[in-house]
Amino acid sequence: MRDSLTNLWPQVAPLVASAERPSRYLNHEFGAVCKQDADFRLCMVYPDTYELGQPNQAVRILVNAVNARPRLAAERGFIPAPDMCDALRAAGLPIFSMESCAPFREFDVIGFTLAHELVATNVLEALDLAGIPIRAEDRAEDDPIIVAGGPCAYNPEPFTLFIDAFSIGEGEEAIPEAMELMRELRLAGAPRADILRALAAQPGWYVPSLYRVRSESEAQVAGSWLEPLEEGVPDTVVKRLYEGFAESPGWEPCVVPYAEVVHDRLSVEVLRGCARGCRFCQAGMMYRPVRERSVRNIVESVKAGLAHTGYDEVSLTSLSSTDHSQVAQILAELNGEFAGTGTRISLPSQRLDSFGVDMAGLVAGQKKGGLTFAPEAGTQRLRNVINKNVTEDDLFAAIDAAFAAGWRRCKLYFMIGLPTETDEDVKGIASLAQRAYDRAKKAVPPEQRGNVRMSVSAALFVPKAQTPFQWDGQIPPEEARRRAHLLRDSVKYKAVDVHWHDPATSFVEAVMSRGGRLASAWVEAAWKRGACFDAWTEHFNEQAWRDAADEVGLDVEAVAQTTFEPGYVMPWAHISTGASTGWLAKERRRAAEEVTTPDCTFGACSACGACPGLDSSNVLAALRVAAGSNAAGDDASAGSSEACGDAPSNARPSRRNPYISLLTVEDDCVQENAVPECGGFDKGGERR
Amino acid sequence: MTDPANFRLRVTFCKRGRLSMLSHLEIARALERAVRRAGLPYAISQGFSPHMKIAFGAALPVGVGGDSELFDLQLTRYVAPQKALAALQEASVPDLMPSAARYIEHTVPAASVAFPKSTYVARLTALPEGGVVVPETVTVVRKKKEKELAVGEFLLGAMELDSVADDGAVAQLRFKLESKPTGSLRPDILLTNCTDAAGNPLQIATITRMAQEA
Numbered sequence: 015m016r017d018s019l020t021n022l023w024p025q026v027a028p029l030v031a032s033a034e035r036p037s038r039y040l041n042h043e044f045g046a047v048c049k050q051d052a053d054f055r056l057c058m059v060y061p062d063t064y065e066l067g068q069p070n071q072a073v074r075i076l077v078n079a080v081n082a083r084p085r086l087a088a089e090r091g092f093i094p095a096p097d098m099c100d101a102l103r104a105a106g107l108p109i110f111s112m113e114s115c116a117p118f119r120e121f122d123v124i125g126f127t128l129a130h131e132l133v134a135t136n137v138l139e140a141l142d143l144a145g146i147p148i149r150a151e152d153r154a155e156d157d158p159i160i161v162a163g164g165p166c167a168y169n170p171e172p173f174t175l176f177i178d179a180f181s182i183g184e185g186e187e188a189i190p191e192a193m194e195l196m197r198e199l200r201l202a203g204a205p206r207a208d209i210l211r212a213l214a215a216q217p218g219w220y221v222p223s224l225y226r227v228r229s230e231s232e233a234q235v236a237g238s239w240l241e242p243l244e245e246g247v248p249d250t251v252v253k254r255l256y257e258g259f260a261e262s263p264g265w266e267p268c269v270v271p272y273a274e275v276v277h278d279r280l281s282v283e284v285l286r287g288c289a290r291g292c293r294f295c296q297a298g299m300m301y302r303p304v305r306e307r308s309v310r311n312i313v314e315s316v317k318a319g320l321a322h323t324g325y326d327e328v329s330l331t332s333l334s335s336t337d338h339s340q341v342a343q344i345l346a347e348l349n350g351e352f353a354g355t356g357t358r359i360s361l362p363s364q365r366l367d368s369f370g371v372d373m374a375g376l377v378a379g380q381k382k383g384g385l386t387f388a389p390e391a392g393t394q395r396l397r398n399v400i401n402k403n404v405t406e407d408d409l410f411a412a413i414d415a416a417f418a419a420g421w422r423r424c425k426l427y428f429m430i431g432l433p434t435e436t437d438e439d440v441k442g443i444a445s446l447a448q449r450a451y452d453r454a455k456k457a458v459p460p461e462q463r464g465n466v467r468m469s470v471s472a473a474l475f476v477p478k479a480q481t482p483f484q485w486d487g488q489i490p491p492e493e494a495r496r497r498a499h500l501l502r503d504s505v506k507y508k509a510v511d512v513h514w515h516d517p518a519t520s521f522v523e524a525v526m527s528r529g530g531r532l533a534s535a536w537v538e539a540a541w542k543r544g545a546c547f548d549a550w551t552e553h554f555n556e557q558a559w560r561d562a563a564d565e566v567g568l569d570v571e572a573v574a575q576t577t578f579e580p581g582y583v584m585p586w587a588h589i590s591t592g593a594s595t596g597w598l599a600k601e602r603r604r605a606a607e608e609v610t611t612p613d614c615t616f617g618a619c620s621a622c623g624a625c626p627g628l629d630s631s632n633v634l635a636a637l638r639v640a641a642g643s644n645a646a647g648d649d650a651s652a653g654s655s656e657a658c659g660d661a662p663s664n665a666r667p668s669r670r671n672p673y674i675s676l677l678t679v680e681d682d683c684v685q686e687n688a689v690p691e692c693g694g695f696d697k698g699g700e701r702r
Numbered sequence: 703m704t705d706p707a708n709f710r711l712r713v714t715f716c717k718r719g720r721l722s723m724l725s726h727l728e729i730a731r732a733l734e735r736a737v738r739r740a741g742l743p744y745a746i747s748q749g750f751s752p753h754m755k756i757a758f759g760a761a762l763p764v765g766v767g768g769d770s771e772l773f774d775l776q777l778t779r780y781v782a783p784q785k786a787l788a789a790l791q792e793a794s795v796p797d798l799m800p801s802a803a804r805y806i807e808h809t810v811p812a813a814s815v816a817f818p819k820s821t822y823v824a825r826l827t828a829l830p831e832g833g834v835v836v837p838e839t840v841t842v843v844r845k846k847k848e849k850e851l852a853v854g855e856f857l858l859g860a861m862e863l864d865s866v867a868d869d870g871a872v873a874q875l876r877f878k879l880e881s882k883p884t885g886s887l888r889p890d891i892l893l894t895n896c897t898d899a900a901g902n903p904l905q906i907a908t909i910t911r912m913a914q915e916a
Contacts, residue, residue, distance in 0.1 A: 023720075030720075030723060031723060031765055036723035036724075037723065037725070037728050040720045040721065040724070042719075042720060042795060042797060044732075044736075044739075044794075272721075272724050272731070272732055273728065274727075274728075274731075320738070321739070322739065323735065323739070324736060324737070324739035325735065326734075326738065326754075354746070355746070356746045356753055356754065
């Protein structure tokens with residue numbers, strides 16, 4: 015705890031001047047807030063460069079949430095690009111925060127958001143550049159407490175050597191509360207171990223040093239690989255849910271960057287969670303239940319956000335924005351509000367079954383770039399296995415609508431190596447893409463047919479922790495390449511491009527996704543051998559990861575590729591998203607039977623366990639109405655979701671779902687003063 | 703302002719402090735956002751990709767600041783210049799702060815070409831012993847090709863060296879460069895090619911464009 019931080023800028027400035035893209039390191043953006051009145055500080059780090067990290071919503075949300083509390087302050091941190099890492103080391107300077115340009119070491123707490131598996135080595139790079147011991151066990155009393163959260167915390171084991179405590183779930187309340195608790199204990203002179211012990215007793219916190227790892231046979235009997243070493247340490251850590259999400263304002267102050275970043279626009283989160291139930295999808299499992307913000311909240315948030323930031327584009331973000339019960343009304347109101355101002359309104363994820371003529375018209379107002387759809391699998395059989403619940407007719411209807419409305423390019427996302435996939439399914443991808451291209455050509459005037467482009471992007475299936483497919487092994491990289499080549503050779507049209515991701519990176523992702531504690535030593539060994547910025551194709555160092563596996567004796571092929579019976583106790587069984595393991599196993603068995611499970615936000619509860627387990631429910635702005643193939647069916651077939659046929663069978667259910675509640679006007683804080691005044695929204699560079 | 707249908711506002715602003723390290727493109731984007739935050743009634747181009755009608759003055763290199771940089775903004779209706787300036791100032795960060803705004807005729811040449819002569823001041827942290835030696839030619843790399851520029855074609859008059867005492871700087875070098883339709887010589891590149899009498903490089907703290915003239 016300290017009253018002020020060291021400003022490294024005078025020493026850093028000459029390095030910045032000769033670095034690639036100095037604007038990454040300048041701070042002083044419009045909206046940057048440097049809170050002075052504090053004695054306990056968090057440096058919230060996105061473990062990649064500024065361009066990737068600055069647009070991250072977790073960093074924005076958590077920095078604001080901590081700064082809103084008295085005596086607490088939060089700053090942003092990013093990993094310098096490789097040239098700057100070298101320059102800092104050569105000059106003997108540490109990694110620094112943005113707002114104060116202060117050494118990471120001077121912060122009381124450092125938070126990492128683990129957005130994907132390949133950031134692991136960057137976390138080590140940051141700790142090393144900070145002069146903080148890489149391993150939690152080597153840290154001294156006055157070293158910062160290192161916490162982490164985000165998607166990869168749902169299998170935290172590969173990070174356990176480096177992280178003191180994990181925050182599982184949504185951090186809006188959990189992080190500021192934990193900061194206050196840690197501050198009080200530090201003020202009282204509590205040692206580091208006691209602070210971590212106190213954190214472990216809080217809901218949603220996992221402190222790996224307070225557990226013993228069981229043997230495989232013990233784990234299978236006990237139902238968990240980890241055994242608490244002390245009283246008061248939970249067997250299972252259940253994620254935190256931010257209950258107030260739906261009613262909270264969609265606009266909150268944000269930093270407007272100078273550098274061109276990956277998502278250089280205003281983001282307004284329109285809903286959180288997705289209950290479509292795709293069986294490969296981790297996000298669809300971990301953000302349950304679904305919570306929608308109201309039309310009024312969203313429209314007012316967009317207006318306030320654009321006025322305060324000066325952006326000319328807003329993205330209505332979520333896992334599946336077209337699923338919002340009132341998406342058409344939202345788009346219609348925003349289109350009316352911003353007509354003729356050159357403002358773009360974009361909807362990042364389009365569901366095939368909800369992208370009809372109406373939706374095409376609503377998002378067609380402006381310049382048309384490419385449109386992306388994700389059928390995920392090439393045959394209806396495999397789409398039923400993965401519970402994607404869209405049909406060819408949904409795709410063709412979406413293509414008809416999009417190309418008639420003026421789009422000329424479309425990208426289709428698929429996965430290869432999904433459980434039960436055969437060569438027929440791979441060839442099915444080529445067939446589907448070619449037929450989609452034919453449809454697209456038919457939908458445009460003859461003289462423009464030459465402009466029609468269809469591209470196929472295929473990613474290798476990565477089994478993700480906390481999903482029904484967590485028990486399924488990944489296919490080996492050689493087999494992935496064979497299937498990718500089969501796909502490429504099956505596409506006969508020149509206008510259909512095929513791209514696929516490097517299976518070597520997906521292999522590392524699979525090991526990180528499914529690994530236990532030994533994977534943590536593997537990460538450390540790979541980083542020591544030079545692995546860093548693994549998500550950057552030009553920096554990915556396959557050899558370092560291979561050699562590291564030999565060094566630590568980890569059978570990485572077994573971790574990535576072994577298929578277990580549903581019900582086998584996996585290394586992350588002590589972490590709960592709310593969806594029960596029993597339900598995940600049931601979903602895996604239904605996949606084997608090619609039986610689909612409908613989205614519970616459109617009707618019957620699918621009994622995943624998240625709502626009762628988290629004492630919560632889906633919160634919708636209005637009742638949802640299924641579209642496309644999912645709208646088909648009448649009451650006669652309702653509830654017969656067991657049927658398996660050519661089309662997904664999730665017809666409109668007749669049972670009511672007890673776990674759906676509707677947002678009421680009284681709940682909606684936008685009526686009052688939901689959109690914060692400019693109070694916290696400072697001019698960059700001015701100290702407060 | 704004689705033509706009431708033409709609301710072309712010329713704004714003077716600074717680029718200073720650490721924001722001197724922004725690129726021309728980053729400055730352009732930041733200024734557009736400041737205009738939108740200011741709530742000014744800016745004109746939008748009609749066409750396939752509508753965008754704000756704004757034009758920027760001659761670009762400054764990354765690392766070079768400016769005391770009186772310019773941009774021209776087309777408005778759709780009259781806003782008193784002082785009101786427009788106040789709104790822009792409210793929406794701007796200190797190191798990119800506008801300092802003046804006035805309407806100009808639509809016949810006035812664009813800010814990017816109207817002022818080819820720029821006066822720069824470089825602050826030095828060491829006094830160049832025996833004065834500054836200016837090279838006759840400077841080699842630059844453009845589109846991966848090396849090109850030799852004759853300094854005399856661009857440098858107007860002599861470089862003036864004065865001693866000063868503030869903020870770590872002990873001397874300043876004032877010089878004027880003219881950009882030609884065929885190309886220009888960047889002030890930072892000229893300075894890195896200058897030496898003291900013994901051939902040592904200059905110790906440069908900051909470079910600032912002080913003024914632009916026709």
